[in-house]
Amino acid sequence: MAGATDGNEKYLVKVDGLKVHYPITAGLTRKVTAHVKAVDGVSFRIKRGTTMALVGESGCGKSTTGRSILRLTPKTAGEVEVCGTDIYAIGRSELRTLRPKAQIIFQDPYSSLSPRLPVGEIIGEAVREHGIVPKEGYEDHLNEVMEACGLRTFHKRRYPHEFSGGQRQRVCIARAIALNPEFIVCDEPVSALDVSVQAQIINLLMDLRDRNSLTYLFISHDLSIVEHISDTVAVMYLGGIVEYAETDEIFRNPIHPYTKALFSANPLPDPDIKADRIILTGQIPSPINPPPGCKFHTRCPYAEDRCSREVPEYKEEAPGHFAACLKA
Amino acid sequence: MGDYISSKERRAIIKHNRREISRLEAELREVGTNAAVMRDPANIVEFDGLKTYFYTETGVVKAVDGASFDVPKGGTVGVVGESGCGKSVMSLSLMRLLQRPHGQITGGAIRLDAPSGTIDVAKTGNGGMGGIRGGVVSMIFQEPMTSLNPVLRIGDQLDEVVALHAPQLIGRGIIKGGGRDDVRRRTIESLEAVSITSPDRVYRMYPHELSGGMRQRVVISMAVACSPQLIIADEPTTALDVTIQAQILDLLRGIKDSYVGTGIMLITHDLGVVAEMADSVVVMYAGRVVERGTARDIYKSPAHPYTVGLMRSKPQPGRKERRLYSIPGRVPNPVSMPDYCYFKDRCEYAGEACSLYPDEFAIGNGHMVSCWRKGDI
Numbered sequence: 001m002a003g004a005t006d007g008n009e010k011y012l013v014k015v016d017g018l019k020v021h022y023p024i025t026a027g028l029t030r031k032v033t034a035h036v037k038a039v040d041g042v043s044f045r046i047k048r049g050t051t052m053a054l055v056g057e058s059g060c061g062k063s064t065t066g067r068s069i070l071r072l073t074p075k076t077a078g079e080v081e082v083c084g085t086d087i088y089a090i091g092r093s094e095l096r097t098l099r100p101k102a103q104i105i106f107q108d109p110y111s112s113l114s115p116r117l118p119v120g121e122i123i124g125e126a127v128r129e130h131g132i133v134p135k136e137g138y139e140d141h142l143n144e145v146m147e148a149c150g151l152r153t154f155h156k157r158r159y160p161h162e163f164s165g166g167q168r169q170r171v172c173i174a175r176a177i178a179l180n181p182e183f184i185v186c187d188e189p190v191s192a193l194d195v196s197v198q199a200q201i202i203n204l205l206m207d208l209r210d211r212n213s214l215t216y217l218f219i220s221h222d223l224s225i226v227e228h229i230s231d232t233v234a235v236m237y238l239g240g241i242v243e244y245a246e247t248d249e250i251f252r253n254p255i256h257p258y259t260k261a262l263f264s265a266n267p268l269p270d271p272d273i274k275a276d277r278i279i280l281t282g283q284i285p286s287p288i289n290p291p292p293g294c295k296f297h298t299r300c301p302y303a304e305d306r307c308s309r310e311v312p313e314y315k316e317e318a319p320g321h322f323a324a325c326l327k328a
Numbered sequence: 329m330g331d332y333i334s335s336k337e338r339r340a341i342i343k344h345n346r347r348e349i350s351r352l353e354a355e356l357r358e359v360g361t362n363a364a365v366m367r368d369p370a371n372i373v374e375f376d377g378l379k380t381y382f383y384t385e386t387g388v389v390k391a392v393d394g395a396s397f398d399v400p401k402g403g404t405v406g407v408v409g410e411s412g413c414g415k416s417v418m419s420l421s422l423m424r425l426l427q428r429p430h431g432q433i434t435g436g437a438i439r440l441d442a443p444s445g446t447i448d449v450a451k452t453g454n455g456g457m458g459g460i461r462g463g464v465v466s467m468i469f470q471e472p473m474t475s476l477n478p479v480l481r482i483g484d485q486l487d488e489v490v491a492l493h494a495p496q497l498i499g500r501g502i503i504k505g506g507g508r509d510d511v512r513r514r515t516i517e518s519l520e521a522v523s524i525t526s527p528d529r530v531y532r533m534y535p536h537e538l539s540g541g542m543r544q545r546v547v548i549s550m551a552v553a554c555s556p557q558l559i560i561a562d563e564p565t566t567a568l569d570v571t572i573q574a575q576i577l578d579l580l581r582g583i584k585d586s587y588v589g590t591g592i593m594l595i596t597h598d599l600g601v602v603a604e605m606a607d608s609v610v611v612m613y614a615g616r617v618v619e620r621g622t623a624r625d626i627y628k629s630p631a632h633p634y635t636v637g638l639m640r641s642k643p644q645p646g647r648k649e650r651r652l653y654s655i656p657g658r659v660p661n662p663v664s665m666p667d668y669c670y671f672k673d674r675c676e677y678a679g680e681a682c683s684l685y686p687d688e689f690a691i692g693n694g695h696m697v698s699c700w701r702k703g704d705i
Contacts, residue, residue: 057569164658194410195597199641199654206651221570224600228643228652251645265574267600269642271623279578280571283539 012183012215013046013069018078020061020068024288037287038064040239041078043314046183046232051209051216053230053247055223055262059284061239062219066185069217070102071095083182100130100179107188109168113160120156123174132179142178148211149174150204166197170204177208183215191222202229223266227251235259238295239287241314245321255323257300294326302327338385345383345430352432356453364439364448371398372558372591373422373465377436378450380414380421384430387663391417393615394436396688399558401441404584404592406606406623408599408638412659414615415595419560422449423467424457440464441557463493466551470563472543476535482546483531486515486553493554518553519546521586522579541572545579552583555590559583562595577605599642603627608694611635614659614670617688621695631691631703633675669700677705 020039023032039061046052054062067073069080071087080087083101090098106112113122124142127133133141143153149170160168169189176184186205190198202225209216220226226233227247234244235258243256254260261278280299285291291298297307307326314324333341367374380392392414399405407415420426422438438449442464447456469475477485490511512531519527522545535543544564551559561580565573584592594605602609602623609626611619611634619632630636640653657674660666669675672682681700688696691703699705 057571195599195638196410196641196655199652202643203651203654223570224643224645227645261571265570267573267577267598267604268645269599269603269627269639271603271606271627273603277574277578279574281575283541283572284569 010047011045012048012083013044013217014079014081015045015065015069016043016079018042018065018068018080019076020064020073021076034288037239037290039068040287040290042236042239042241043078044234044241044244046215046217048182048215049213050231051218051229053218053220053226053233054236055220055226055233056236057221057262057284059287060236061287062236063187065236066104066187066217066219070104070185072104096130100126100132101181102183102185103176103179103181104185104187105169105172105176105189108192109165109172110192112172113168115160118157118159119151119163119171122160122171123156123178126175127178130179145174145178148208149177150200164197165193166200169193169197169201173201173204173208177212180212181214183217185217185219187219188221189218190225191220198225205229223263224268235262238284238290240295240324241322242296242325243321243323245318249318249321253318253321255317255321255328256296256325257302257327258296259323261301294324333386341387342385345385345388349383349429349432352434353429356451360451362447362449362451362456364437364446364451366439366441366446368398369441370400371439372401372441373399373593374439375418375422375436376439378418378421378438379433379435380417380426380431381434382427382431384663389662390615390665391431391662392421393665395612395615395617396436397610397617397620399591399593400608401557401591402584402589403608404594404606406602406609407593407595407612408597408602408609409612410597410638410659412614412662413612415612416562418612419467419562419593419595422560423461423465424449424452424454425461443557459493462489462556463554464556465558465560466554466556468544468547468551468559468561468564470566472540472547472567473535475547476543478535480534481531482519482533482535482538483512483515486518486531486546486550487511489550490514490518490553514553518549521552521583522546522549524549540568541575544568544572544576548576548579548583552587552590555587557589558591558593560593560595563597564594565601566596566598573601577601580605599639611638614662614665616670616698617696618671618699619695619697621692625692625695629692629695629703631695631697631705632671632699633677633701633705634671636705637674677701 018039019041021035021037024034025031026033042065056062064073068075075088085098146153151170151174190201193201206229208214218230230247232246233250234241237258243259254263261280264278282299285298293308293310294312297303310326312324312326314322317323317328376396378392378395382389382391395418409415421433433450436450440447440449442460516527516531519530524530524545565576568576584590596602606623608622610617613634619635630639637655643652655674660670669682669685672678686698686700688698689702690696697703
């Protein structure tokens with residue numbers, strides 16, 4: 001590992017041209033007939049201590065991006081650097097030392113906790129395994145983490161089925177936080193929860209971020225939460241980032257037609273705003289056979305002839321505001 | 329989680345449940361009239377003090393405990409609340425689709441203005457519901473994959489609905505000879521009505537061949553195929569993406585315009601969807617209606633502390649707050665509800681009066697709130 005220079009690095013996560021293709025096989029010989037291009041050339045940087053949100057519809061590759069950054073899913077091409085380390089260039093033992101630094105929180109708190117382990121063991125197992133704290137400090141560390149996540153210390157002996165959805169998500173967060181990570185991928189951490197519980201979990205994530213100066217990659221499709229929690233936003237469509245900017249900028253001046261449509265489709269809790277909604281027609285095309293040219297041209301209300309031929313370049317339209325649209 | 333129950337107590341509960349259930353079932357079987365009179369002829373359905381209980385081995389779960397509201401003809405009513413508040417049980421009670429024998433309507437009335445005469449669904453047995461389900465009231469469920477039969481073609485499933493509920497089309501609901509073409513034509517029409525571009529192709533497809541949005545369109549076309557008077561949409565867009573959600577909501581609005589007089593009861597936890605679709609809003613908490621009124625009343629001047637809390641816990645676009653508001657505490661245990669206001673323990677305005685469950689007070693034209701402070705918050 002790079003060691004001393006780590007702390008001064010401006011960017012904690014650097015991703016360049018990341019591609020993740022899943023092969024589709026057929027027949028007895030398992031011949032590869034096609035590829036699902038789940039992530040097809042994604043590049044971004046996340047500054048230390050900030051939160052980047054990745055938004056898009058289901059199947060656009062946002063979860064796959066999150067997983068492949070942590071090497072939970074093998075990449076096909078591209079460079080991924082997390083905490084100053086090229087995560088795909090290192091061996092197993094080095095990867096093991098990196099694991100506690102980069103954690104993930106999953107969407108569904110019902111399926112991401114082992115039903116056979118008590119909560120104390122779920123949170124503490126990796127702490128012992130990685131030797132995060134000396135043996136005599138283990139119980140204290142566990143208690144501290146659980147309290148920070150809004151759990152009571154006597155919950156340690158309970159099993160996941162005894163908890164509500166919000167409490168379980170707190171356990172998932174505690175499990176990640178217990179390893180003193182620098183970077184956490186939050187993969188739709190609140191979409192399975194009720195509105196009032198969502199607010200509690202979002203507050204918890206923000207408190208922990210400020211207290212432990214964490215860096216988040218926040219994957220979500222709920223735009224009002226994204227606006228609340230993130231510093232920068234990247235919008236994905238069909239395996240590629242179509243627009244990237246700071247949160248205020250992208251919500252005030254969206255450039256890409258897809259971003260505009262996505263933002264206008266978000267229903268607001270105000271009966272007086274029945275805005276001039278842009279309703280996209282049709283479905284998301286298949287990532288096995290994405291449309292040529294601009295991938296969005298099949299649904300874009302402003303598409304021209306050239307959009308189906310030329311691939312738009314992902315370029316800076318305004319300072320710090322990137323978009324991939326021929327008509328920008 | 330709940331408290332520990334000894335096996336002796338459990339046996340006593342089961343015995344009590346069995347007695348209650350058989351009493352309720354016997355009442356329903358008794359030949360009596362289920363005719364009713366609507367309080368207001370402009371309504372399609374009136375829930376009046378509805379109580380739906382589930383008799384479980386750990387006690388009686390009062391899923392809906394005295395809920396009243398109306399759905400006017402041609403109006404859209406949004407029912408909001410968090411999971412477990414009883415909003416789905418309301419709709420299942422109206423359709424009589426409760427899990428029997430454990431789920432029972434134990435009190436109150438559901439008056440439904442059916443073309444054959446006004447009936448009280450709470451007094452109607454399963455046999456009397458056949459013509460109501462699908463014909464007068466139809467339902468759109470949350471997960472379109474589980475509400476379609478995976479082994480039947482889309483066309484066959486739709487034909488069945490059309491043939492069963494539109495006997496005037498082919499006589500006595502049996503598809504025969506020439507009738508089959510009429511049914512098919514009607515099915516294709518209803519697929520076209522939900523903007524499916526190639527209905528002939530979709531007619532021959534299986535549910536797994538369609539995307540989530542397309543499947544939900546098929547489910548909606550099934551719901552509107554027989555021009556029902558009331559459509560219950562139970563979380564119709566929760567499983568869908570925002571851009572597809574916008575399409576489906578647009579479609580539902582279009583249906584309301586093309587089927588004049590059809591009421592929609594939209595059940596959802598998404599305050600944004602309700603704001604966009606509903607004329608009036610009903611807020612439910614722990615099995616009771618805590619506030620109801622026009623969408624404007626509820627969103628602009630919410631009067632119940634729970635409604636206020638729910639609104640505040642959603643991040644507001646454009647207004648950046650350091651922390652999101654979250655309602656303290658949790659919903660009371662449904663088996664042992666307190667005898668005071670259900671929201672008292674979580675309410676920052678709780679006072680002396682709250683040791684009794686509040687009545688419903690009118691604080692504006694049609695704006696009702698179940699709170700002793702009557703909107704003074």
